[in-house]
Amino acid sequence: MAESLVDPAIQSGALSNLAAEQAAAGARRINRADQLSGDSAAMWAVALTTPTVYAGMGFRVAQQSGGYPANSGTGTGG
Numbered sequence: 007m008a009e010s011l012v013d014p015a016i017q018s019g020a021l022s023n024l025a026a027e028q029a030a031a032g033a034r035r036i037n038r039a040d041q042l043s044g045d046s047a048a049m050w051a052v053a054l055t056t057p058t059v060y061a062g063m064g065f066r067v068a069q070q071s072g073g074y075p076a077n078s079g080t081g082t083g084g
Contacts, residue, residue, distance in 0.1 A: 010017065057065070 012020075
């Protein structure tokens, strides 16, 4: 193996800095993944508990005492 031309103290410092940067980058990736996971969970919690237009229409039909289409009874405005 060839002998290094780099001073051992400089080489040690450079490698320490590189290792610290890699650890910090790994921590940033983990933190970002955790943030993305939390954001996704919050988005799905809202999306899955918010009725759609079709669900709202289904609720209204289910509430109509006169059936569908209602000519009389609950939900006809009369």
